[in-house]
Amino acid sequence: MKKKAYRNYNYFIFLTALIALALVLASCGGDTEEGAETCKKSSDCKYPGKDKKAYTAKCEDKECTYAPKPGVCGNGKCDKEEGETLCSCAKDCPDKERKLTKCDGKVANNEYLEYKCDKKQQCVVEITGQKQVPPKSENLEFKQRNIVQAKVLLTYVYPEPFNIDSDVLNLKLKLDENLGADEVTLKRIQLIRHTGQKVRGRWDEKDQEIQLIDKLDVNRVLWDPQIEVEQLLPIDADVNQSQKTTLTLKLFFTYKLKDAKGSDVPYEETKTFDIENFVIAKSTAQAECTPAKCDDKNPCTEDKCVPNKGYCENKVKSGKCKGNFRCDDDQGENKCNAPEDCGYCKGKAGDYTEYKCSDGNKECTVVLGKEAKIDEKVLTNEQKIPGSAPDIRFKIIKTFNSPFKAKANGDKFTLTMQVLDKKSTTENFKVNTIELVDGTSLLGTTQVSQGFTNIGDKFDFKIPFTKNLVTIEEKRTKLRLKVTYSYEGVDRQNKPLVHTNEIFEEELGEVLLVNAE
Numbered sequence: 001m002k003k004k005a006y007r008n009y010n011y012f013i014f015l016t017a018l019i020a021l022a023l024v025l026a027s028c029g030g031d032t033e034e035g036a037e038t039c040k041k042s043s044d045c046k047y048p049g050k051d052k053k054a055y056t057a058k059c060e061d062k063e064c065t066y067a068p069k070p071g072v073c074g075n076g077k078c079d080k081e082e083g084e085t086l087c088s089c090a091k092d093c094p095d096k097e098r099k100l101t102k103c104d105g106k107v108a109n110n111e112y113l114e115y116k117c118d119k120k121q122q123c124v125v126e127i128t129g130q131k132q133v134p135p136k137s138e139n140l141e142f143k144q145r146n147i148v149q150a151k152v153l154l155t156y157v158y159p160e161p162f163n164i165d166s167d168v169l170n171l172k173l174k175l176d177e178n179l180g181a182d183e184v185t186l187k188r189i190q191l192i193r194h195t196g197q198k199v200r201g202r203w204d205e206k207d208q209e210i211q212l213i214d215k216l217d218v219n220r221v222l223w224d225p226q227i228e229v230e231q232l233l234p235i236d237a238d239v240n241q242s243q244k245t246t247l248t249l250k251l252f253f254t255y256k257l258k259d260a261k262g263s264d265v266p267y268e269e270t271k272t273f274d275i276e277n278f279v280i281a282k283s284t285a286q287a288e289c290t291p292a293k294c295d296d297k298n299p300c301t302e303d304k305c306v307p308n309k310g311y312c313e314n315k316v317k318s319g320k321c322k323g324n325f326r327c328d329d330d331q332g333e334n335k336c337n338a339p340e341d342c343g344y345c346k347g348k349a350g351d352y353t354e355y356k357c358s359d360g361n362k363e364c365t366v367v368l369g370k371e372a373k374i375d376e377k378v379l380t381n382e383q384k385i386p387g388s389a390p391d392i393r394f395k396i397i398k399t400f401n402s403p404f405k406a407k408a409n410g411d412k413f414t415l416t417m418q419v420l421d422k423k424s425t426t427e428n429f430k431v432n433t434i435e436l437v438d439g440t441s442l443l444g445t446t447q448v449s450q451g452f453t454n455i456g457d458k459f460d461f462k463i464p465f466t467k468n469l470v471t472i473e474e475k476r477t478k479l480r481l482k483v484t485y486s487y488e489g490v491d492r493q494n495k496p497l498v499h500t501n502e503i504f505e506e507e508l509g510e511v512l513l514v515n516a517e
Helices: 002-028
Strands: 055-060 063-068 113-117 123-127 136-144 147-157 168-178 182-194 209-215 229-234 242-258 264-281 301-305 312-316 353-357 364-368 375-385 392-402 412-422 427-438 441-452 458-464 474-490 496-514
Touching (some): 136 264, 147 242, 182 229, 209 229, 375 496, 412 427, 412 441, 412 474, 427 458
Antiparallel strands (some): 055 063, 113 123, 147 168, 168 229, 182 209, 301 312, 427 474, 474 496
16 A cells, blocks of 8 residues: 555656646746747857848847848848849839739730839839831822822831830921922921721711820921931820820921912912821830930031930021021022032923033023933014015014023024015115014013115024023923014005004914023
């Protein structure tokens, strides 16, 4: 009985000791966090779940403590003041607003935008898959009285998607064919964005027009097909990410036509067309532009980057300058000494004429073409004065060149008059003036005061142009010579009769006039 009691007593002592030991161990860990790492020295610390480069370990009171290193990626803190971003340290700096754990991949619900890290290690939205759209063209015709007066070829190119912060819409225009118009000028450009849709060629009721560009000071003359006018149009649109839209481009032109009197008549005409499925997009990346990129090699423009944009501004300087796109007549500029502004003095002016610079490039003149053949036309007939019972009868010879240089210093018509017969009573016959007439217009005149006394008398008269052919370079027209004369004779009763300021006319037929030197 005593042995059994002794065994129970020992068991009780052993159980009590175990409980006491457990209490001691519990009391020893009461001031330590659950899972704390024990140590004797700092090198014992193992950095569980931590980046060894981003923390400093220290053994204090037999426990490992870890202090994050400032500005070191992986320390569990986004040190923005140290320059940490989602790009430089994604583990510390997730983008909670955009729900990004890394700067990579497509922007939600947008095929044209993706996240990328820029040079400054900022996570930006960039445009992806950009490509150049194949050039598009429009043939513009300018009509008056249902007659085409000029043709202009417009070509335009742009990238897709179009980055509103760095891209430009590139327009190129050139005179494709000039059929009578003069100084076809691009005066102004408007670009409009639509918010609605076109249904059967008409915009729906919800459509609103948002004006993107109203460029007033273009003033570029399409002098000839050899000069191409280029306009670079940036588009400043309010876009959040990307959007497909329709743009309406309006081009405002002026030009001149000659009226029947040769005076300039101004005309205005607007050409409008749509650019459909135009994708505009906005990147949050900083647009890049350098002064070297903006240099257009034109000394007449001030070239600079547009602030915070990736495109340039090339502003034409004021004052005289060859290359300012203005033909300054008052400064002596012409096609020969300033082709950049006035057009080139070369090429055909018509079927028989071409343009050529004068000596010293003082002016652009029209000359007969190298292949033009000059023929001398001779027309012969008789002229009876008066027609029924003539007092005097002449042989008339009219000689002129074809083509005929219709200038004051150009060709001359020759009128040859020879007396074939005359009455004895016809005396003091005198040719006073000879005029060159086109319809009712006087083109040339000469004072003669030449008398014809005897049968066989023969005289040549030269009739020059006194009015230059300024309206057009070549013209086919019917001309006639108007001869004023006087003489003394008798009437039917044989009484003296004085004829003064009498007129007879000589038809020259159709004559090809050229405004050539």
